[in-house]
Amino acid sequence: MPNRTQPPPIVDAVAYQLTLRPLERATLDNGIPVYMMNAGAEDVLQLEWLYPAGNSFESQNLVAATANFLLRNGTRTKNALQINEAVDYFGAYLNRSCYNEQASLVLHCMTKHIDSLLPIVREVVTESVLPEDELQLYCQNMKQRLEVNLRKADFVAGRLIDTYLFGVDHPYGKFSSAEAFDALDRSTLLRFYETHYQQAQPMLFVAGKIPAGLLDQLNRFFGDLPATPLNCPIHAIVPASTKKYRIDNDKQGMQGAIRMARLFPNRHHPDFIPAQLLNAVLGGFFGSRLMSNIREDKGYTYGIHSYLMNLQQQSAWMISTEAGKEVTEATITEVYREMERLRNEPVGEEELLLVRNYMMGGLLGDLDGPFQLMGRWKNLILHGVDEGYFYKTIDTIKHFSAANLQELAQRYLRPEDFYELVVI
Amino acid sequence: MIQFDRFTLSNGLRVLVHPDSATPMAVVNVLYNVGARDEDPSHTGFAHLFEHLMFGGSVNIPEYDEPLQMAGGENNAYTTNDLTNYYIQLPADNLETAFWLESDRMLSLAFSEKSLATQRKVVCEEFKENYLNKPYGDSWHKMRELAYQVHPYRWMTIGKELSHIEKATVQQVRSFFYKHYTPCNAILVVAGAVDTERVKQLAEKWFGDIPSGTLYERNLPVEPVQTAARQLTVKAPVPLDMFCKTWHMVGRKDRAYHAVDLLTDILGSGASSRLYHALVKEQPLFSSIDCYHFGSNDPGLLTIEGKLVKGVSMEKAEAALQVQLQKVIEEKVTDNELQKVKNKTESMIAFEDMSVMSRASSLAYYEWLVDATEMNQELGKYEAVSSASIREQARSIFREENSNTLYYLASK
Numbered sequence: 001m002p003n004r005t006q007p008p009p010i011v012d013a014v015a016y017q018l019t020l021r022p023l024e025r026a027t028l029d030n031g032i033p034v035y036m037m038n039a040g041a042e043d044v045l046q047l048e049w050l051y052p053a054g055n056s057f058e059s060q061n062l063v064a065a066t067a068n069f070l071l072r073n074g075t076r077t078k079n080a081l082q083i084n085e086a087v088d089y090f091g092a093y094l095n096r097s098c099y100n101e102q103a104s105l106v107l108h109c110m111t112k113h114i115d116s117l118l119p120i121v122r123e124v125v126t127e128s129v130l131p132e133d134e135l136q137l138y139c140q141n142m143k144q145r146l147e148v149n150l151r152k153a154d155f156v157a158g159r160l161i162d163t164y165l166f167g168v169d170h171p172y173g174k175f176s177s178a179e180a181f182d183a184l185d186r187s188t189l190l191r192f193y194e195t196h197y198q199q200a201q202p203m204l205f206v207a208g209k210i211p212a213g214l215l216d217q218l219n220r221f222f223g224d225l226p227a228t229p230l231n232c233p234i235h236a237i238v239p240a241s242t243k244k245y246r247i248d249n250d251k252q253g254m255q256g257a258i259r260m261a262r263l264f265p266n267r268h269h270p271d272f273i274p275a276q277l278l279n280a281v282l283g284g285f286f287g288s289r290l291m292s293n294i295r296e297d298k299g300y301t302y303g304i305h306s307y308l309m310n311l312q313q314q315s316a317w318m319i320s321t322e323a324g325k326e327v328t329e330a331t332i333t334e335v336y337r338e339m340e341r342l343r344n345e346p347v348g349e350e351e352l353l354l355v356r357n358y359m360m361g362g363l364l365g366d367l368d369g370p371f372q373l374m375g376r377w378k379n380l381i382l383h384g385v386d387e388g389y390f391y392k393t394i395d396t397i398k399h400f401s402a403a404n405l406q407e408l409a410q411r412y413l414r415p416e417d418f419y420e421l422v423v424i
Numbered sequence: 425m426i427q428f429d430r431f432t433l434s435n436g437l438r439v440l441v442h443p444d445s446a447t448p449m450a451v452v453n454v455l456y457n458v459g460a461r462d463e464d465p466s467h468t469g470f471a472h473l474f475e476h477l478m479f480g481g482s483v484n485i486p487e488y489d490e491p492l493q494m495a496g497g498e499n500n501a502y503t504t505n506d507l508t509n510y511y512i513q514l515p516a517d518n519l520e521t522a523f524w525l526e527s528d529r530m531l532s533l534a535f536s537e538k539s540l541a542t543q544r545k546v547v548c549e550e551f552k553e554n555y556l557n558k559p560y561g562d563s564w565h566k567m568r569e570l571a572y573q574v575h576p577y578r579w580m581t582i583g584k585e586l587s588h589i590e591k592a593t594v595q596q597v598r599s600f601f602y603k604h605y606t607p608c609n610a611i612l613v614v615a616g617a618v619d620t621e622r623v624k625q626l627a628e629k630w631f632g633d634i635p636s637g638t639l640y641e642r643n644l645p646v647e648p649v650q651t652a653a654r655q656l657t658v659k660a661p662v663p664l665d666m667f668c669k670t671w672h673m674v675g676r677k678d679r680a681y682h683a684v685d686l687l688t689d690i691l692g693s694g695a696s697s698r699l700y701h702a703l704v705k706e707q708p709l710f711s712s713i714d715c716y717h718f719g720s721n722d723p724g725l726l727t728i729e730g731k732l733v734k735g736v737s738m739e740k741a742e743a744a745l746q747v748q749l750q751k752v753i754e755e756k757v758t759d760n761e762l763q764k765v766k767n768k769t770e771s772m773i774a775f776e777d778m779s780v781m782s783r784a785s786s787l788a789y790y791e792w793l794v795d796a797t798e799m800n801q802e803l804g805k806y807e808a809v810s811s812a813s814i815r816e817q818a819r820s821i822f823r824e825e826n827s828n829t830l831y832y833l834a835s836k
Contacts, residue, residue: 001633002524002629002630002633004483004484004485004524004527004528004531005484005485007485007491007521007524008518008520008521008523008524009520010494010495010496010517010518010521011515011517011518012496013495013496013515013518016515040778041446041778042774042775042777042778043774044771044774044775044778072695080695080705081695081696081701081705084694084695084696085696085764087696088694088695088696088764088768089760089763089764089767090767090771091764091767091768091769091770091771091772092771108771108775109771110770110771110774113767137704137705137708140708140711140733141704141711141712141733144663144664144711144731144733144734145711145712147663147664148559148560148662148663148664148731150663151559151661151662151663152558152559153557252661253557254552254556254557255549255552255553255557285493285498286489286493286498287489287490287493295546296542296546297542298542298545299541299542299543299544299545299546299549300545300549301546301549302546302547302549302550302553322549322553322557323549324548324549324552353494354490354493354494355493357493357494357495357496358493358494358496358497358498360496361493361495361496361497361498361514361515362496362498364448364449364496364515365449365498365513368447368448368449368780369778369779371778
């Protein structure tokens, strides 16, 4: 009979020497950079074409997102159905996403089908016509979806807090509206497509079981394109002057969506990495203080989280939850109380070791698999940092002291710096 | 081909081991043979409430999460109408910590009043967040009650109503635990950087002395064959009209299951699927449309659900949908279309199998369903589906008397 009151001995995850598996780099004939992670046991591939086509580049709201969406909806020789059938037939997924700085096209497929799929991707990035009827249908359906989303407190809160932080004209703060969809016209979209896809230089990220000769194939299909590099314009951040907001969105609402946030420097600032450790203590995982207090002790919410936003120009520190309508103010009070504790008392050694071990164990698991590895590398590349950043992160998780964390909390976890929003 | 070893402890706990040396991590997955369908109709939501209580401390370990996090691990769980599944991922060096934690909560929970009181509140907030405070959030509550008259799929895993959770007592919780959370009603899967001999030792050491419990014999009411179409109209403050229709289909273990699964893919999965193309793109009647099923163990529901474009009447939308269903009933799907959904299934399986966590939970699932070796047969079963069998399923499913229709109308 084992002694159940005695935990088995553990190896502290802080003892692990983690290394980031290196990335292979290549360049196509026209200068397109290709990053490759050849790993994994399954015969699958993920290819991402990342274009300088995010909403930072647009001069009219929704142009970047709409051009990105319509990529797959018609070329000179194929209509949307023909493109979709060509992709679906091979059991592949061709997804597109528009972000702030970049916009992407991601292909997931079985390695054996890659040769059949590359011509389709080429066609989409060189010969799309963004058909008028597809644009109209898209706008109609997006406006209807928006109408549904606007009834959701969490959706409304997510939009508003970003505008308070960054300003409604900044790419990080602007949002969609029925009027903005109505104002879209095909010729503007076509001009955007031409500059930001047809003519522009993408980055290419390839992960999975990479077959021999893939680089040659990529050169064949993408190495002859114009590939003009584009720099991302920088927009001014204009934070709101008012800090506290209470919004009544739904008279029958049973819960309030709470967002509390402050601006925070980006990854190049020395406080960014230690702030991630402090954030873990505050609200970054299930055992965090916010979760223990507000969910596990008080039962005010199904979940509460804090995180540093993954943004390139400027980050923000965000606390996010949905709490019962009658306890929203009590929840906010408790969040401030937890910030106060972090400012006033050093984190105990036992708790800090737990957070360090948890984060290291998480990293170990995150580095498992080709797509995860590539995700980590891509993040480094997009933020303009090198693998030194990764090793700095590990060093900080292992060694950053409780006294320094307290000092960090005193600098950043000050209620007067936080925007506060409740949407019911 | 997923390799695994399998053995059973004397108390009836089934153990599967799936070694994979490519990862530094270990996964410990425990599946309990209890889901929302096993609940008393007057105490629904219990299986899911339990998922929360299982983290509230066990008989010898006051805190479940802390020691696991200290060991660099994380965990979660989910509850369906059929089963409950718990999983841990942690550095393989600390595998024994997972055995210690999982075995103690299988031995017995702490049954603390405080934990129950808090988790009742947490689950009520979850109920509100996902089902009450969202537009259309209650549509599946209504659909299940319409489509099932006696089978416990009548209610959702979150429960029929908030009051069932609010009134849960420690006594009820205790008896539910001893009925379902026992070695003979559980399957343990250990995967990742582990070896079978070591897992055997650890399993004996930590789980070996837990009393077997009584094998749960499921005796659920069988849903009578539906003989007349049912229809329900509700009005709610939502911006758009929603259409939802379900038809009874075979259960997960039925030989026809794979044909039905491919039928739903042909109709409504992806941008080249029939319903999306015909009813969203060609004649814009729906702003979105999906066809899906839950893969439930007992006979389930094939569902077609969509939001109507403003100004389109339910009758018009439904008539256009009927034309599409008639087509799949009358004409065989082409070889090309059939190959497409088979290719899609093949790649879906390959992507799922990339993660050791997902392989572990699949092994547990197939062992629970019939036998873990079935996991390796699955693709072959899809490959074997013919267009004739798809048409046959379409004919037997898409009969009006087999259907339940919900009009979810915008009140204004």
